[in-house]
Amino acid sequence: MENKKFDVNSLIGFILIGAILVWMLYLQAPSEEEQQAEQANTEAAAEKEQNENEKKAEETSLNEATEEMASANPQDSLAYDKLKNRLGSFAYSGTLASAKKGVTVLENDDLYLEISNKGGYIEEARLKNHVTFDSVPVHLIKDGNASLNLQFSAENRLLNSEDLFFEPTVTKNDSSTVVSMKLKASESGYLEYRYALPAEGYMMDFSIQSQGLDGILNTAQPMTLDWQLKGYRHAKSITYENRYTRLTYEYEDENHDKLSPTGEDEETEKDVAWMNFRQHFFSSMLLTDTPFEEVKFTSVDLVEDEEVDTVYTKQYGAEMKLAPKAGNLSYNMNMYYGPTDYQIFKEYDRNLDEAMPLGWGIFGTINKYIIIPLFGFLSSFLPAGIAIIMLTIVIKLLLSPVQYKQYLSSAKMKVLKPELDEIRKKHEGNQMKIQQETMKLQSIAGASPLKGCLPALMQIPVFYALFTFFPTAFDLRQKSFLWADDLSSYDKVAELPFHIPFYGDHVSLFPILASIAIFAYMMMSMGQNMQAQQQPGMPNMKFIMYLSPLFMLVFFNNYASGLSLYYLTSNLITIGIMLVIKNVIIDEDKIHAKIQENKKKPRKQNRFQRKMAEMMEQAEEQKRKGK
Missing domain, CATH: 2.70.98.90 (Beta-galactosidase; Chain A, domain 5)
Known part of the structure; x- marks a missing residue:
C-alpha cells in the first residue's frame, strides 16, 4: 500500500518560523567589538563615578560634621558657624x-x-x-x-x-x-x-x-x-x-x-x-x-x-x-x-x-485582544498548566479551517503527481515547457504549491504572538505543572557537570518532548513529497526535518517551560487533526474524480495566469529562434 504523503511546500511556513526564532535569538547577541567597547565604557564610567564621589565627599563630610557639632553645642561652636555659612x-x-x-x-x-x-x-x-x-x-x-x-x-x-x-x-x-x-x-x-x-x-x-x-x-x-x-x-x-x-x-x-x-x-x-x-x-x-x-x-x-x-x-x-x-x-x-x-x-x-x-503591529494586537483575554479567562478557573493546554486547543480549533485548506491543497498535489511525472518525462530537458504544462495542469485542477504555503504563512502572526506572550505572562510566574515548578522558567530535570554553549548546564524535559512531537509531525508531512527535494531550487527537506526539532531542543532549554508546553500540545493536536483530515474527511479518489471532471470544463485564466503564460510563451519563442 502506498504511503500517504504530504506536500513539501507546506513546510515553507514552518521554515520561516524557524528563521524568526533564529533572528530573535541571535539579533540581540553583541559582537566582539561591542563587547570590547562595552568594557571600555564601563571602565570610563567607573572612573567618572569615582571622580564624582570624590567631589561629593567634601560636602557630605561637612554635612555630617555639621550634624555632630550641632548635637554637641551648635550655638557656641565657631567651627559649626563656618560650616553653616559654607553650606x-x-x-x-x-x-x-x-x-x-x-x-x-x-x-x-x-x-x-x-x-x-x-x-x-x-x-x-x-x-x-x-x-x-x-x-x-x-x-x-x-x-x-x-x-x-x-x-x-x-x-x-x-x-x-x-x-x-x-x-x-x-x-x-x-x-x-x-x-x-x-x-x-x-x-x-x-x-x-x-x-x-x-x-x-x-x-x-x-x-x-x-x-x-x-x-x-x-x-x-x-x-x-x-x-x-x-x-x-x-x-x-x-x-x-x-x-x-x-x-x-x-x-x-x-x-x-x-x-x-x-x-x-x-x-x-x-x-x-x-x-x-x-x-x-x-x-x-x-x-x-x-x-x-x-x-x-x-x-x-x-x-x-x-x-x-x-x-x-x-x-x-x-x-x-x-x-x-x-x-x-x-x-x-x-x-x-x-x-x-x-x-x-x-x-x-x-x-x-x-x-x-507584546510584539509590534498585528502581533501585539493579537496578544492584547485575543491571547491575553482568553488566557486570563481560562486561568481564572483552571490551573496554569491546564489553562495553557486549553488555550492551545482553542487556538488550534480556530485555525483548523486554515490547516484543512493547507492539507486539501497538498492532497490535490499528491493526486496530480503521476501526471506531473508524465509531463517531466515527456518534456525532459525543456524546463520552460515543463513549467508551462505544470502550471496549466495545476490551474485546471485548482491546485498549487502556493495554496499550500499561504495557509501556513497565515498562522505565523499567531505563532509569533504566542512566542512573545509566554515570556511576559505574569500569571505563569511560579505556577507549577507536572515536573515543572515554574512555568515562567525552565523545567530542569537534570543538572550537567559542565556548560554547553547555547544549551546551558541543565536538561529541560518539555523542550525534548516538544522536539520529538515536531519531528513526528514533520515525518508525517514531509514524507508525502520527499521526492520533490531533488528538483532544482528545492531545499534539502531531510536537513530541514532534522534542523527544526534541533532548534527547539537547544534554544528552548532556557526558555519558559510554559512556551515549550504550548508547542508540545500544539504539535500533538496538529498531528491528530492531520490524521482526522487525512483518513476521515478527505477522500483522494473523490478529489481525483473532481480534477478529471474539471479538465473537461473550459477554465478561464485570471489576469496573472494569462500574463505568466504569455511571458513563458515569449521566452519559449525566443529560445526556438536562438536555436
Missing part, C-alpha cells in the same frame, strides 16, 4: 531636631516602603506578596541600589538633595497614607517630596513642590532630577530574565521606545510622560502629569558572564530636566513599584501596556 540655608535643616537620620515606613497590603530622611527618597521597596526563585522577598530597592537626587541652585550654591536631611510628617485618611518629606531652609520655606500610597495596589502619588523659597531657590539655573536604579536578579535563569529586562518610555504625544537590552545604550528624548525600569516580571516606573522637558536615558548591561551567578542585571538612569514656573517648582507625578502585569497596567489607562514586549 547655606538648606544645610541648616540637618541640624533641626526633627530633621535627622532615620526612616519613615509607608505600606499597604501589597507594598512596603522605607523612606530615608537623608535625601527624602525610598531606600527600600519590597513587594509583600511575591518572592524570588529562591523564596526570598522581592526587593526592587534595597541596600543602596537606587537613588533620586534633585540638583538645584540656592544662594549661589549647587546643592544635591541626596546629601541633605528632610523632615518627615505622616498623615492618614480613609483612602491613603501620606508621607511629607520637607527639606527646610526655614520654618516657612521648604522643598517638599510628598508620597501618597492607597490602601492597596502598587501605584502611589508623588509630587515635588517648593514653598516660600523666593530669593533662595534660583530657578533661573538648570534644575535636574536624576533617578538611578540597579536592577536585582529575581529569576532562576539570569540569561532569560536579562533578555526581558529593559528600559522603556513614552515621549512626544504617546510615542514609545526602548533602550538596547545588551551592552551600553543612551538616548535623549523630549516631552517624556513616563519611564519604566523594567526587570522582566517587575517594574519601577515614574510617571508625570507635566511631561519632562528633556530626559537623558542610560542603560548598562551588568551581566558580563551569563554562566556565573550575578546579583544585578541592568544599571538604569534617567536625568530629567525640570522647568520651574513663576519661581516655583511644582511637579505632580506617580511612582509604581510592582508586577509587570498587563491586566494591572491596563487599569491605569496611561498606555503602560506599551512598556511590555
